[in-house]
Amino acid sequence: MIKTEQLSQQKLATNAANLEHGFAYLKQVFLARIKLHEQQQVSGEDGDQAAIADEVELPPLAFYQDGSSFSLFIEAHQPSFEEYVILLLALVPHVQSCFFDQIFEAHCEHGAPAEFGGSRQNEHRLFQPTGETALYLLAGGDLDRRFQVQQLLASQHWLAQQNIVRLEAPDTGQSYLSGRLTMDADKVEQFTVGHSPEPDFSSAFPAQKITTHLAWEELVLPDAVMNRIEDIKDWISYNVTMMADWQMARKLKPGHRALFYGPSGTGKTLTATLLGEATNRSVYRVDLSTVVSKYIGETEKNLAKLFDTADGQGWILFFDEADALFGKRTAVNDAHDRYANQEVSFLLQKIEEFDGLIILASNFKTNMDDAFLRRFNSVVHFPFPTEQEREAIWRNNLPEALPWQQGDDLPKSLARYELAGGAIVNAVQYACIKSLARKHKELQQESLLDGIALELEKLGKVFRK
Template sequence: MEMTGTRDTGLDAELDWLAAAIAARLQAYLRNEAPTALPPPPAPDPAGSRYAALAQEAGLDPGDRLILALALAGHLVPQVLDPFLIRNSGIDRPFTEFGMIDRADTGVQPSVQTALFLLGGGTPDGTLAASVHLTPSAPLMRQHLLAPLAGETPQRQPLQAGAAALDRLGAAPHVFQGRIAGLAAQRFDTALDWDDLVLTPRSRAALDALFAWIDHGPALHRDPAFARLVPAGCRVLFHGPPGTGKSLTAALIGKRAGRPVFRVDLSMVISKYIGETEKNLATLFDAADAQGWILFFDEADALFGRRAQAVHANDRYANQNVSYILQRVEQSSGLVILATNLGTTIDRAFRRRFQVSVPFELPGPDERAALWHRAFHDPALLHEDVDLALLARQYPVTGALIANVLRRCLLGRAQRGGTTIRRADIEAALADELQKDGVTAPESP
């Protein structure tokens, strides 16, 4: 199966095994024969297959693997499921026990019932034995390899691959777009790493509390002795001036936690129509909790200002929207990060809603020196008149602004035919960038 340009032979073999298992199960069932053992699974080769590596690391047994293959088939090779579409000639309708779902908006896809039939052979005892693979504590559900099951009749719900499985297999870039249509959230990644992020010691110390929750919080919550003290979710506040690393840190936290980060567009979540905001948020948070996503509310300043005095009906409704958003943030069982450019003006009552508060401060001279040296890391680019340490002392700027200066200098260098970057080039770019914020650059010494 081709996922991102190369074939995953382990996944190909698994889907071929699924096809053989479906054929064997249906043949025995339609002949009214007792369920027989399914064909053995292919031997995994983790070294040569992302799918096999995923199955091994997740500790999947053959039953788990067959269910995951069934869920992936709906995304990747739906034709493998065609044998389930046979009609019952006695009543001229599909076999209910096969559990296939046929909807105009999503097409044909397997359900939880399909998985129970495939593993259990359609017998009550077999169905009960197969259901253990789909309990909340089972590997498939606990590790978000399957989308969650909710409601009183989970057997009727679609069987879908979860965020973790799609992400590990490289299907996320094109599959996620369809899965989150209308959710006012966009996948947020970065090619950078923690070594590229420069923070003050105070910011890094505050992040340690978040790392502790990522590493140990979920396990402590599952422990009956600590469940009441350690909540299922974690609410995090990033606050500080623009350009100090809030967005990059959110993306890097997703890398560290091994979970996808989705940036939320508040303008799409909040609706002027009564009831629509609640509906949009319910859809967004339900999907995030179910799939194990990290939600990142960027530029959420509107949530942290003081409430408007409810003079008009619009004021009352705006206050209700803010209250409902914060309520859903508190109820989330996942990791939710809210970022604001506000600082000490944040209402104290709002601050108390967050378990972790991370201040993002303007970089000091040492941090600025590190930022300049990491941006202009190739000495061959720079003329001998450039003193990065002096620039760090002279210009109190952020990492984002330094990145913009680098971009402008590189473009200017390319336009000049590859000459070195001089101090005058950097200072001209600095002056232009500072002017955007209404700041006059200091004169050169």
Template sequence: MKSPINHEHSSLIKTPINEKTEIINPLLHSNTVNHNSLNEEMKWLQSLIEKRCKELFLEDDIELNRDYEIPEPPKSEDQSPYSITINTHQLTVLDRIILALGIASAHYPSILKTFVQIEESSNAFAIEAGGEYDKISRSFKPTFQTALFLLAGKDLSLWSQYGAQLIHGSVLLKNDLIYNRSSTEFIHGKIELDTAYLNYFLSGQKPQLDHGSYFPGRLYKSDLTMEDIILEDNVRDQIKPIGHYIKALENGFFKTDDHSFKPGFIALFYGAPGTGKTMLAGILANAYGIDMYHVDLSQVVSKYIGETEKNLEVLFNRLQGKNCMLFFDEADALFGKRSDVKDAHDRYANQEVSYLLQRIEKFDGLTILASNFENNMDDAFKRRIDISVNVIRPTEITRKALWEHYLPKNITFESNDLLQHLTKEYTYTGANIRNIMKNVAMALHDRNETRITYSLISTYLMIENEKAFGKNQSRLSPFVQKTE
């Protein structure tokens, strides 16, 4: 086969490399982030693309000289983000080719220009090199077959060797640096770099543990302290073991041979909606200086058999050993009571709960589950819970403190009687009271007034009553201002 690169050899191969090198180097040299290893990796990728593209159109092994060896990958001995990633994950040559292709596809498409030019010259090229070519944008997206092509060239034994490594699994995929979204054959999936790692390589900003679109949790940040939440005294007492656990974890208590206790800790927060279960968990994380990851059940629970467990494995594996908090809201959706087996679906659902019980016990961090009702939890799971905290509806004394807590500066109630009436007659949660006071404060700001009257607040009491108790129970308790 006649090579389309023979007549314009330097323009199709050399020129893009030289041009791109000139573009990359000024962009990546920075006073704050070392990009030398990334620069060298991109040059290595370019040289490998050049080599394989030349070989592709050589007629026989004599002309090829049987030179299937790839150029030696550059050393990664500095402390740049890219070198740290290579060394931390102990990347193989196959991993490095995949990662380099992902970076080129995401940020340096000119490195892949040779693929575009040869694709436009020979339709047969895509059969060996893989990749997806877009005629409209004249762009090339490498696939895992592209990585095999660059590594193995025309050597079928090397194709088998590296193909077996891919089937075994790449550390890049296991740690969500690279994604393969293909629902068909793995080898034809596009190599997609996680954007958080691209930012890390370029800016030095280390990815958070919740990076990636497939991770079913998000970092929950709170700047609130224990002074910002109104709790019953017995609730404050019940949460003290959480502090003891975090300190024990930090002080190496679970690394000694003096006991047989497992390092994980499970707490259940249960109570009516709006009582502050999520807020309390966030405050505890902030108070003890640990990260809290809020689990998104919509990304965890799946109707497909085995998918829920797979999603949870991503979660637990990523956070194992990271001294952080996992927070499951509406946890009874995952850890609910097992049912009598009536069909195959029930049998699988029960197996799913059994898996969760075993997997959560292996997690070596703090897990907090939130539920509206304690009795909704599976009995076997409740026995594994270290502490159970009833975040009860606030008592009358606590409700008074909440009304005063959410009272903005320079704003007053028209009388103490109104405050007493609100405290006594409405069994609101902290969330209910916060919503009402927020609306009242905005109304007063609009009117340029500073006094909360019953006629003003009654509108928002009605709105909150309908939300909290339903329209049938949304009537207001009459308020009569006492006369002197």
């Protein structure tokens, strides 16, 4: 690990330091392979060149633990030497387009040796790495090692599964490995400027960004609940240091999984958005109605797309009404039950692999599958607010721009009605609209009581003044 004190403050804010270091490392690997290639040419031996890691002593993999998106990605995935080189091969043309040509011009008398493969089907005829480039660079002519490297380029490997690096389909009649190594455009942006474009809501990403203009001081929760929320904030702030500097990545699973449960309107969604605001993280609410499909296998595909897009971004994923998909597994009575249980198992796997914060919200803890509950790092109960807490919620949400009928005693008199925070906000909105429509110069208690009556009616309760 390279200490961040060695870096300038300017580079700390971007991926530049890690990419400069990574590309210098890739250059060392290329020069080592070129040297082995030339030695074989001079000796005239027909023997196969060995894998680069077996023949050349290279420095150990290292990166700056600076909180940049590239370092977070490396920490989360812990790539092998070969995977790291393949990642750099796919990324470097997007950052230093002449990287390979400069190496070959400076160190190869006749240009790039044919064994390195490569494609020049681009506007400026620049060398772009292919599958052949990766195999020769890492394995030389060692067939066994070449086949091992080839597996890293397969569609089943995590680099391809997570849409990070793919082997492009070759032109008709060309060898399978002549396809270019390509990197997803979102990953290029993540590894360079530090973030990907915010995804639009779609079937490929069934989640919508949620924000709030409220502050922590306006969140009314019991002290015990706030202590649990502080625990989650601490994880967001110090997880990178714990996993990397303290070398806990080998012992702990990535990510943090939290369950927020309690009645509707008690602050679960607001707390999730405030966590994002406080830690400078985007929060995305997942639309489970879009994720869940009646067609066999489609739910798993939708979930895979969602997690692949969010992987390595540092986002908070918020699953509202999560028991729709995360609920108790059923006894297997037919094919539908069997596939429903497979969806839950697949979800368990994706949640445990995700390197960020996942928050599941449910009205009832008892609705959740026991297998999920055992995997949560935090289980936070959002209770129905007490009368004292309701008074604070009323006080926080009543408008400041006009006087209140009954003055400062109004929140206390309204707090006796048993409403959760979300219902109180609805009642305030109703009263504000009515006060404007009736051209009142103060917020009328009667309008607030009408709003309360409507909210109680939704709950099937009788309103009594």
